[in-house]
Amino acid sequence: MSDSDTETNITANYYNSLPHKLASQTPFLNLKLYVLIAVLFLCIILVSFSIFLCVRLRRAARKRNKMRVKHSSGSIPLVSKEIAEVKDLVLENKEKDEGKMGNVGFEKTENVGGGGDLEMGKKSGESGCSSTDDVSSVDENIGWGRWYSLKELEIATRGFAEENVIGEGGYGVVYRGVLQGGSVVAVKNLLNNKGQAEKEFKVEVEAIGKVRHKNLVRLIGYCAEGARRMLVYEYVDNGNLEQWLHGDVGPVSPLTWDIRMKIAIGTAKGLAYLHEGLEPKVVHRDVKSSNILLDRKWNPKVSDFGLAKLLGSEASYVTTRVMGTFGYVSPDYASTGMLNEGSDVYSFGILLMEMITGRSPIDYSRPAGEMNLVDWFKGMVASRRAEELVDPLIEVQPAPRALKRTLLVCLRCIDLDSCKRPKMGQIVHMLEAEEFPFRTELRAVRENDTLPSTDSISDKIPHPTKLAGSGADVERSRRR
Numbered sequence: 117m118s119d120s121d122t123e124t125n126i127t128a129n130y131y132n133s134l135p136h137k138l139a140s141q142t143p144f145l146n147l148k149l150y151v152l153i154a155v156l157f158l159c160i161i162l163v164s165f166s167i168f169l170c171v172r173l174r175r176a177a178r179k180r181n182k183m184r185v186k187h188s189s190g191s192i193p194l195v196s197k198e199i200a201e202v203k204d205l206v207l208e209n210k211e212k213d214e215g216k217m218g219n220v221g222f223e224k225t226e227n228v229g230g231g232g233d234l235e236m237g238k239k240s241g242e243s244g245c246s247s248t249d250d251v252s253s254v255d256e257n258i259g260w261g262r263w264y265s266l267k268e269l270e271i272a273t274r275g276f277a278e279e280n281v282i283g284e285g286g287y288g289v290v291y292r293g294v295l296q297g298g299s300v301v302a303v304k305n306l307l308n309n310k311g312q313a314e315k316e317f318k319v320e321v322e323a324i325g326k327v328r329h330k331n332l333v334r335l336i337g338y339c340a341e342g343a344r345r346m347l348v349y350e351y352v353d354n355g356n357l358e359q360w361l362h363g364d365v366g367p368v369s370p371l372t373w374d375i376r377m378k379i380a381i382g383t384a385k386g387l388a389y390l391h392e393g394l395e396p397k398v399v400h401r402d403v404k405s406s407n408i409l410l411d412r413k414w415n416p417k418v419s420d421f422g423l424a425k426l427l428g429s430e431a432s433y434v435t436t437r438v439m440g441t442f443g444y445v446s447p448d449y450a451s452t453g454m455l456n457e458g459s460d461v462y463s464f465g466i467l468l469m470e471m472i473t474g475r476s477p478i479d480y481s482r483p484a485g486e487m488n489l490v491d492w493f494k495g496m497v498a499s500r501r502a503e504e505l506v507d508p509l510i511e512v513q514p515a516p517r518a519l520k521r522t523l524l525v526c527l528r529c530i531d532l533d534s535c536k537r538p539k540m541g542q543i544v545h546m547l548e549a550e551e552f553p554f555r556t557e558l559r560a561v562r563e564n565d566t567l568p569s570t571d572s573i574s575d576k577i578p579h580p581t582k583l584a585g586s587g588a589d590v591e592r593s594r595r596r
């Protein structure tokens with residue numbers, strides 16, 4: 117091979133080599149190949165990063181949505197982060213306790229005069245829901261409300277869109293919906309949780325389907341299609357009491373003393389109707405601030421009847437599984453499983469304390485002596501520091517007599533002896549009556565120079581945080 121041949125070969129090799137190819141110009145904007153490759157590589161990295169970012173942001177938004185309650189005005193306070201964490205802690209503890217409980221199984225009950233199972237009133241052969249055009253016949257069928265088809269509720273909630281989520285409870289997600297006629301409703305889409313949805317569904321329909329009271333949230337219908345169970349309620353547009361008490365409302369709470377009393381009295385009226393105005397009577401079993409919905413005029417409406425029990429007159433009801441929410445469950449019900457309306461009265465007493473003080477029943481973020489509201493409350497009353505109990509976010513202090521009256525109602529509601537607790541109807545009168553405390557109560561106040569019952573109550577009320585571990589398995593049956 118000649119020298120010139122060798123040179124030609126070397127040149128040819130060079131032109132075929134990778135470095136040369138990379139350095140060669142491409143038709144795309146006359147860019148060199150390696151520049152083009154670098155640009156492409158950068159683009160791929162950027163696109164992947166954007167996708168990753170989108171996914172993360174969506175996940176975070178979904179998480180936030182779960183914690184948040186959305187409302188049309190956007191002015192309703194979110195529950196503060198502190199409270200949310202405390203709730204999580206309580207839940208964690210509960211879950212541990214439930215774990216300890218093991219598989220207790222179904223609620224074993226001895227019900228004297230209970231309500232029995234609900235007949236769903238479904239026409240035989242139907243798939244479960246009405247269609248829009250058979251509304252009138254369905255109305256005849258169930259009397260108090262109507263069935264909704266899945267399709268109707270899908271349209272009302274825009275396909276159960278995330279932006280229509282109002283909140284999420286242990287039994288499912290609640291959506292805001294607008295029905296075809298324009299009326300606004302809340303749709304609770306029950307989780308299909310091993311028959312629990314069916315149970316909650318039946319209980320709610322049975323307990324409040326026919327009930328009409330301005331202080332009880334109205335159930336206007338339901339949907340049962342295949343395995344889907346949904347409850348349709350009137351929409352209450354101003355959030356719930358928990359949000360207003362523990363959310364971020366700034367230095368002054370919009371809930372003045374008078375508004376709080378209006379809420380307390382309305383709630384008491386709603387419960388009095390359940391206990392004293394119905395046959396069989398209804399025990400709510402989950403009276404707490406997040407179950408008190410509020411309208412724009414601060415009218416309260418008791419909601420969430422998923423744990424309610426129907427008790428016939430003279431009914432005594434024993435359950436091996438105590439239901440309710442940590443901090444609100446009465447000690448006697450927790451330890452014996454004996455259920456009567458006194459359990460709701462106790463929870464109402466705790467709720468009233470919460471309204472006076474602005475504190476949660478159990479708050480792990482507080483110093484040890486203040487974590488348990490009942491203990492702290494009693495201690496303050498006993499050491500005659502009742503004025504210091506009032507929520508610092510209340511700008512105008514209540515009149516001493518009004519404060520005394522309300523504190524007295526609290527203490528009577530949480531009497532360890534459930535028979536000594538007042539009935540809800542009496543509580544309404546006590547809260548409304550200007551002349552209450554009555555002469556006898558005042559005498560006791562004068563004699564003790566403090567509020568009556570305090571001493572007798574003080575040592576007896578068990579620490580609610582101890583309930584779950586003390587053999588009384590407090591089970592909220594919530595299922596997150």
Ligand SMILES: Nc1ncnc2c1ncn2[C@@H]1O[C@H](COP(=O)(O)OP(=O)(O)OP(=O)(O)O)[C@@H](O)[C@H]1O
Nearest residue numbers: 282283284285286290302349350351352356406420
């Ligand atoms: N009829 C309604 N109108 C407006 N908001 C409602 C209505 N019913 C429920 N909500 C809101 O939806 C959210 C979830 O309610 P839900 O009753 O399912 O759960 P919860 O009471 O918060 O928890 P749980 O049922 O586990 O005790 C709450 O923030 C409540 O304020």
